[in-house]
Amino acid sequence: MKVPLRFKSIRQRLVVLLLLAAALLSLLLFISVRAIASASVQASQDSILGAATIAIAEELRGGEEGVAIEIPYAAFSMLGSSGEDRIFYRILVGEDTVTGYGDLPMPVAELTGLEPVFYSRDYQGDPIRLAAVGRSVLVEGTPRRVQVIVGQTRTGQEMIISRMSNRAAALGMGFFFLSAVLALLTAQAVVGPVNSLAEAVGRRGPQDLRAVTRPVPEELAPLVSALNGLMARLTAALSRTETFIAEAAHHIRTPLATLRTHAEIAQRISEEQEVLARLREILRAADDSSRSAGQLLDHATVAYRTDQRAEEDLDLRAVMADVMRAAEPTAELKDLHFELSVPDGPVPIHADRLLLESAVRNLVDNAIKYSDGDDAIELRLTVDGGTATLAILDRGRGLGTMQGRDLTRRFARGSNVSDVVGSGLGLTIVREVARALSGSFRIENREGKGACAILSLPLA
Ligand SMILES: Nc1ncnc2c1ncn2[C@@H]1O[C@H](COP(=O)(O)OP(=O)(O)O)[C@@H](O)[C@H]1O
Ligand SMILES: [Mg+2]
Incomplete structure (x- = not known):
């Protein structure tokens, strides 16, 4: 995953990534809990609806005068338990509706015996759930086909589903907050070794060029070994500088002192004015060089010592x-x-x-x-x-x-x-x-x- 560069800290990156992952998982959790909840509410409504439809169908009796219909009100009271829902039924003998709502939608599937068929439609402006069963009864010696259809609005079902959705949302939120806390702790744990290494190196004095030996996680090992290599090279360079300064001081000052001594001796033994004047010049130049060299070396020493203080x-x-x-x-x-x-x-x-x-x-x-x-x-x-x-x-x-x-x-x-x-x-x-x-x-x-x-x- 590509993370925008504006997150300059590893901890921030980690926290943001983990929070995104947590949000995604929480959303999935919410969606699946709600889907499972509505499926199971649907299934339980279907089983009541199916049972009521079968109960009505079983009460149908054939006879000489036609089909006797006696609607068992227990069937409706079974359905009525959900309260605000309206219930519709339709009973057909052959193609004719003999009782109930003549326009109640018919099932698309073929009815086979007392096995209910379920379907959802819109009826009188509301979505309804329907169950249908079919059977044969003997009327005047011939078998007649009867169909029983029972429908119920879905208000109660929807109320239960929305209550469950709220719970699923609360669950998702709780899950998210828990993940957020865990994300922060994780980020802390991951960044901890980096911070403690940085702190340990930062705490050192400017002259402390020892190798870093504290144990670090594998991923930081290349960084630490590069750092140690750098420090080793720096130490070597500094000690070369020190040697150079000391040697330069020696190699410049000693010959100048010798030159000076010889010039002074020559001054003492010579009587020629011309030579004496030249010797004075030589002495002056030697003094100048000696002083300048001394200061240059002093300056180099100071610069070096500023880093390598004793x-x-x-x-x-x-x-x-x-x-x-x-x-x-x-x-x-x-x-x-x-x-x-x-x-x-x-x-x-x-x-x-x-x-x-x-x-x-x-x-x-x-x-x-x-x-x-x-x-x-x-x-x-x-x-x-x-x-x-x-x-x-x-x-x-x-x-x-x-x-x-x-x-x-x-x-x-x-x-x-x-x-x-x-x-x-x-x-x-x-x-x-x-x-x-x-x-x-x-x-x-x-x-x-x-x-x-x-x-x-x-x-x-
Ligand atoms: N005590 C002093 N009295 C007068 N001028 C001074 C004094 N100290 C420093 N200076 C001035 O500051 C300049 C820089 O001093 P310095 O860095 O020691 O260089 P240098 O003495 O080699 O000239 C000198 O050239 C001089 O003009
Ligand atoms: Mg000076």
Whole structure:
């Protein structure tokens, strides 16, 4: 059976199909109960009608003067039990009607003895049921044929049939409602395993790529094995990505560091101005590449880690202090110093350490990079309700005319920073980390001078 596509759920489909089937069966039940009922009512009326007709026929006597007719009223009282019905009779001797209604319809079939013949006709505007018997009586020594016909209107019969039809209809309805309840239960039972599988898979964390092992019905087995295959391939791809990132980091950073060391040594032993100038260029290019490569790899790591998080309970104060300590040598080169202000108690965050450090490090790097020197870089950590807010404020050149939101796009750099090297990925990393940890990030111009970057994260 083709089901319209608008039923998007299996349960709906099932319920509709089962209800249609139930409705059809209930209708058939109703029709057959009514047919059986009217057939049996007809049969019982026929047997009374037949008996009455035979009773009358048996009372007919032949004789010398003709046929003596004595109608036994018991016959009519037998018929009269149904109340409102009218009764007609007709008795013929030969071709002549001797008593009763002369126009009462005759049977089509040949009458054979006292076996009644039944037929239905319309008479005086009403449908009637008739029974006829024929026999022979001896009149003046010769056998004469007599026929007895008795008819009865069908009001009583129809009343009984309509009462039975009502009962059949009630039965059909009851049957239908019972089937409807069963249909709902069936649909529930059929859809149950699908739902519980979907729920079990949906409940998993994003990093849970284990195979689905729960027992499922046969029909779902191909789906589950396809799902497991997909997860296995995904796991393999993710681990390849991780290996690639680690190897790329190693293979880019190590030769650059070596190049840098050799250039520095050459700088120290050379006295030629021309060579020294070239060496400075080499060092600068090596630094640029190193920084850009570092950020590209950081970005790849963040993207990878967002899917494959290794979350742990961290104290945000400690993470900040670590990043600050690592950045201190660079800050000192520009005569910058940090002012750290954190709450007294721990600030618990449930997060991937690498992601969190990467975000904070990028913000601190920017603050150092875009400050002029001799200034303070403030790191303020506050806790409010369920949120930890980390603000990094500097007194550098600020964002100029750019909007903070535009600067978080990939490779977006400010219009006022052409003299400073950078890749434009730092704030993208911060934004992605904030999103991965269900927090938020914004950067704006600070009152007076400088920039203010704010990273908010939910507390554990
Ligand atoms: N502390 C800051 N002060 C001034 N400008 C900033 C600061 N942090 C970010 N910006 C602006 O945002 C841009 C994007 O930053 P980022 O994504 O880290 O890229 P990059 O530092 O490599 O240029 C920077 O080019 C700069 O214009
Ligand atoms: Mg940056």
